[in-house]
Amino acid sequence: MGSSASTAAALLALPSPSSSSSDDSDDADEARILPPSPALEPEAASPPPPPPPQQQQPARRWLDLERDCNMAMKALARAGDVAQVADLFAELAHSASAAGAAPGVLCYNTLLNALAEHGRAAEARGVFDGMLAAGVAPTASSFNILVKLYAWRTAEFHLAYDEIHGMRGHGVVPDVGTYSTLVTGLCRAGRLDEAWGVLDWMLQEGCRPMVHTYTPILQGYCRNGHIEEARKLIDFMEGAGCPPNSVTYNILIKALCDDGRFDEVEQVLDEIKTKGLKPSSVTYNTYMDALSKKGMGEKALRLVEDMQCEGLKLTAFTLSIVINCCCWNSKFSEVIPLLERSTELDWCAAVVAYNTVMSRLCDTGRWLAILELLADMIKKGIIPNTRTFNILINSLCTRGKLSIVKNLVFNHRFPANVVTYNTLIHWSYYHGKASDAENMFEYMTKVANIAPDEVTYTIMVDGFCRQGEFDKATDCFKGSLKNRLSKDLLTALLNRLGRKERIWNILDIFEEIERRGFVRDHMIFEGTIRSFCRFGFRQYTKMFNLEFLLDGMLGPGKELYPTHKGRGKR
Template sequence: MASSVSTAALLVLPFPTGCSSDDSDDAKPLPPPHASEATSPTPQHQLQRRRQLERECNVAMKALARAGDIDQVLALFAEIRTSGQGQGCTTPPNVLCYNTLVNSLAEAGRVAEAHDAFDEMLAAGVAPNVSSLNILVKLHSWRSSRFDLAYKEILRMRELGVEADVGTYSTLVTGLCRVGRTGEAWGVLEWMLEEGCYPMVQTYTPIVQGYCHEGRVEEAMEVMATMERAGCPPNVVTYNVLIRALCDAARFDEVKQVLAESRSKDWTPSTVTYNTFMNGLCKKGMAKEALEQLNVMLGEGLDPSDFTLSILLNCLCHDSRVSDAIDLLERSTSLKWYAGVVGYNTVMSRLCGMGNWMGVLKLLTDMVKKGITPNTRTFNVFIRSLCFGGKLSIAKSLLHSQGFVANIVTYNTLIYWFYYYKKLSEVQHLISDMAVEKIAPDEVTYTVIIDGLCRDEKFDMATSCFLESLERGLSRDLLAVLINRLAHSGKIWEIFRVFQGMEREGFLPDNCIFDRTIRSFCRAGFCHDRDIFKLNLILDTMLGKN
């Protein structure tokens, strides 16, 4: 998790690369298949207007694709295709527009449509470029893992006069490493060298990551040494991958050595680098060492991120060093380090778990004073802490606080504690409020209600509640709660009512359910001679179903 940012940065290869730029409209159209299909030249001013339209629409299509609105991308492309036909202009959209269309469809997982769009481009006489090739290779090697098709595309495009570039091979290498085919990735490296195309950092780094993912850290280091000898030294992304692997193996001394050598290796650690290191330390419970790295990071002039704070606060709270976590929150202001609602929620949640509702209230007050807006989780933590402290009326009053939108977690918390203090009328009010707010009960809600009813010896109501829950899908865990309570109270007839109700709803009790039921009765002491008949009744019912 610590290196999720660095992983994302690694896997987004440069499309297009410097030698396959899509920044120009100079791609030459393929000659028309028949001389009779040739059209008369477009007037100069119409051609200029056409190119301007294509540039503007291409930018818009990319924005729509990033927003996930692929249907609008298709609609806009259709407008480009039909524009100018009324004035006798039959020029198809240029390669830039087609590339954007194909890439948008590929990224959306609409593989067949992406292929159709590319075939349409060729049929329209628009010559593909290396960016077109890179998009297709990415489609096959990242989306479908059809590397055979990726290789065929490289050979087919060569016949069309388009040669693969370093971005093409890097894309292929990344896809192979993603699925653990690191050896084959080395073969692609050799192939590109034979073609006179030299690897770049983005070509080697996926191989380093592949080895690290498999726990082969020494081999990853050998690849990095190979990069240096080849005049393509690893960059900060490569080192971040290595540092994460070393942290996963708890080889923290080696991480420190890698960082110490950064100046001589001509690379500069980033905030992500230190976040990765601190996260690794925190996972091993080394909060003190993680805080030391924070000071090193600050000494390097790097600004901590929200993720930095989240890592350290989680670590300190997990290590029960809540006072240190609070100090860190306060220190964040002097460091010009924004401590947001997530950081406060983390510490408040730990204080709540410790039963310190006054501490939660203090932090909530500090948040508001600093202009940090509490969210639903903040209020849920505060409500839970008030319930721990027996302040149920105050907790319930927060349901109607301005700016707070209660969710199912809020109601589950309140329902549990009102059952705990045997305030059943309040529970009914809460359930009614949920219906008014159109908040559907979930499995936790039913579990809390059924357990509460059973503890209050309202077994008929508990059974009815369980049968009602069947309409939302049967849960074995929920059934186990009910069976355990019924067994410990000797409610054998209620057990049969549960089985009959399940049958009416189309849920036939299976052997696992009967086995769990018998085990529950045995644990409750029904294996003695005078009570064994109750187990026999369950066994007879089970045998009758087979």
Template sequence: MAFSASSAALLALPFPSSSSDDSDEFKPLSTPPVPEPVAASPPPPQQRRQRLWLNLERDCNIEMKALAHAGDVDEVVDLFAELRRRFAAGAGVAPNVLCYNTLLSALADAGRVEEVGGVFEEMCEWGVAPNVSTLNILVKVHAFRAFNFEAAYDLIRQMQGLGVEPDVGTYSTLITGLCRAGRLDEAWGLLESMVEEGCLPMVHTYTPIVQGYCREGRIQEAMELMDEMERVGCPPNVVTYNVLIRALCDHARFDEVEQILVDSRTKGWKPTVVTYNTYMHGLCKEGMVNEVLKQLNVMRAEGLDPTAFTLSIILNCLCHNSMISDAISYLERSTALNLCAGVVAYNTVMSRLCDMGRWPVVLKLMTDMIKKGINPNTRTFNILIRSLCIGGKSSIAKNLIYNQGFTANVVTYNTIIHSFYLNGKFNEAHGLFLDMLLKIHPDEVTYTIVVDGLCREGNFDEAIYWFQKSYETGMWRDSLSVLIRMLVRSEKINKVMEISRMFMSREEKDSLPDYKIFDQTIRSFCWAGFCQYRKFYELSIILDRMLGKKKT
């Protein structure tokens, strides 16, 4: 991967030579004469070289951190490799532990676990002593990425042998991993061990255990732990309370949430936007519109500005409660109300309007959205296309696919193809499907739509052909249910027998239909009257063939 401009600039810096102190490259620049009586003496060459190495390490480390933050992990790897090469050639040593830690952290965050192990081994081989930050990075890899806690414990013992003692960050990281893996009892045991060793836990040590309890529905135990945190002088912070509030909201225990918010005034923590968003989201799921709007006012009274997510919660709540006019009003007045109306907010309201068949209003909102400088995304266009199809404007929707500013996806094509089939425009549907095959891969929904549409047209041979294509790609279960239902309804029993031979010819167990397919097949035949005594034999033969059994 190519270096960034700043990376290239760093590595272009001159490096001191180990064989010559007289190179012009490293001679100090001439300086103005210093007034008597004090004369400044230049640093000795050895000290000057050491300063250059230190400056280079520092600058490269800063650059690597910036690249890691931007997600350019390959550039971090390349920059470190070049730094190490130059250090080895010029000074015969490796970069310092800070540079190695930056590289290890970048690889760990990117999930490149094997490379983390290789870099650590190389670091040890070069004689670079790890520190507690190194330990914490490696523990994070074992505890978060691999859930390999035995390796984490072994690593801690190994580091202790090297004189590196775990700190509160080490224990907190390991406890968080244990809680994510559902090993709460073990996390508790580790917490007690760290206290016995004189390492005092912090809020971020307790919070993962609180979260683990809440995740398992053990809310009372979570609350008791938070009381214990108060007693030991490590009171919960807003993050801990947000975890508890989310759990209470999931169980619709809103009275307790209200009490927690009231108590916050005396317990030294202040609710944030995340706190209120969490509470409002819980109220929204229960359809409590008035309470959601009340909390919006409370939030503002606390001096907190609503976010885009806040508005999305409000709009979702209004739309789900059929208060679509109020939702539109919030969108139109979003600027005056100091609400962050983005593309997600508009998509929420437009989707609901689409479900209601009010496609002209969808067009108006999309126009307003663009006028406000909010760029529509693919979901916006798909909502618009679905609205047009519901309004009988499938041909207009089709033309949007070829709009240069819109990238159609499989959902786009599925929507229009389905609309064409439903409206009896079979040639247009099939033509668009063939056009789709040239650009993107169909999914199981696509095959199901096409098989269903061709059966509606009466083109059963073509429907069977595309079912076979779906069968070859492993996306056949829904299309098979549709195909059998349509064939039986049309009394094309010979075609059903033809399909059953496909399964009879397959010997792999995994290729056989599951119980849902048999259930659908039996239902289809029963609806068509094949469960009567005289016709049931035909159904049993077909089911036997689908199972791969030969007639005896």
């Protein structure tokens, strides 16, 4: 067990991983508004009666080791490494068995929770049964974890109910966390009426609901667009002596914003302040974001002053909203100094904020300003991401600086992705450098090992057709079928081929579509025939071409509406 102790000690020094890397993580976390996961018991438990003096030191070492292992298991669980959690628990159990003991309920609960979070129901059930077999008494948290597993992860609600009914048989009374967990799962599944039934059950059992019990129901109403029912629920909570908190109101405000009912948002904000609650940064960010998306940027910007008057810290998401409002109003003279002074103003400018401004500068052709902002963000220690470089690539390509861009890409100066290559291929064709575009496509697929997407194939097919290279365009389309059948790309190519009367290419395409196992449905045929007629195939001098195409497309014994073959072969 020495290795387990050293592993535990090493893991204690690891920082907890961040739950989100996006700029608006503070808003995203609260927007989910689910009650907290069933809490595990604190590490400090009631101490057992002191053993004889000669046994005190080994007992203390065992308790310390168990505590350290449990903390390490929690760190591994937060990192998503369930296998390591299970391995560490197995080592602990082996050492405990050698000492004639068993791991405590806290360690069992940590392993249970790790398995439940990943929906591994059979393994979690086995751990729980093993805990009972080892004589370790489960706690309310043990059962709450199982309820969470069945109500949140696997949606086996009958098993969740069974666990709650079976708790008293083990001397454990369901608590508010037990019922709230079940309510949350039911609301996630859209079973709001059943969730109300659980509330009635709670009251019959003498367990009083709390704010986080009602909140998932309110969120369910808002998700379904039943805002009036949500308002009535808030009134009901007030009458039941369980007044809503700022998180509850944030859900209602988000629903009102999504529905464009901004006058009512103002009323709710006044109501919050009247009740002595304080709107959070999430509240204002939600409102400002909705206003900016509706083109009401000036009003959104005025809310920044309200936030500061409330003593609220402007988050990275706030800054992104402000920048977005300024950018779409082309107020670059205001937004660029704002970014450059973000450190001085104690604003948390992140890479997304810079990308937003740089993207708009690219749209307006101000590529020198893009370079200046890139230098500013690097100077501040903000690491550019692939999108940052793609914006720079696009701005350089627009200016015809293809040689500089190719040097950056081929020398791996930054992490290129499919968007990078799509940009290069597009601008190569635009500037009349077709051979460069083809070479870039070859390099992308064979050297960089980046799979082309639908945009890539669309650019290539269009480029080949513009050069009159219809055989290459046909082959390129056939290559795109490795991913999926794009009807938009097919329609565009058929239009090109039909205009040039490339009948054999068209037949080749339909043969390949069938060979790949894709269904040639009536929409494809209807679009094709319309194209042929539009390009003059209905004239009596060319009618034989249309008949020939239809015979080739359908073939002997084939129907216009073939039966479904499922998704194509990959």
